[in-house]
Amino acid sequence: MKHVLIVNGNPDTSQERLCSALAHAYQEGAQSRDCMVQRIDVGGIHFSMLRSAQEFATDPAQEAVKNAQSAFLRADHVVFIFPLWLGGPPALLKAFMEQLARDHFLIRESEKGFPKGCLKGRSARLIVTMGMPPLFYRTVFGGHGIKAFTRSILRLAGFSPIGISYFGGAAITAPRSAKLVEKVRDMGRHLA
Secondary structure: OOEEEEEEOOOOOOOOOHHHHHHHHHHHHHHOOOOEEEEEEHHHOOOOOOOOHHHHOOOOOOHHHHHHHHHHHHOOEEEEEEEOEOOEOOHHHHHHHHHHOHHHOOEEEOOOOOEEEOOOOOEEEEEEEOOOOHHHHHHOOOOHHHHHHHHHHHHHHOOOOEEEEEEOOOOOOHHHHHHHHHHHHHHHHOOO
């Protein structure tokens, strides 16, 4: 049985938000194929911001972060759903990933001094919503914020393969929104 972890990275966890609807749809799709699904709504948990290298090197004291680390260890497939804010993931999602990475949870140093991922054997999917057309984001802006999140966090931690789905026009009409939710539900059914 596959274990799927869904991380809703939108700081606003209101049910009427598109990211909440997409997280719910992916969960329904994955559960329809008998996957064990766990969900973390980053905006619904409280944690402090890291402010020093010494703090980053220590074990997290906050129970929510420890629970999240356990969820990542159980997962075979992790899905990150979030809106594009200022060209990248929301700052709260990045702060959550920094907390998660504490005490070498995501990346350790190898004997040769190179980074070594601690979560190998897991796949990931990013579902990114945005107001602009995705092609415009990727070609004109270079998609640097998402590339940094993917390469400097997930790939270094050992996730592979990593799929990325961009959905533009985040302030979309109800009929288009329903089609998008159904598309993400189908992604959950196929763990895509």
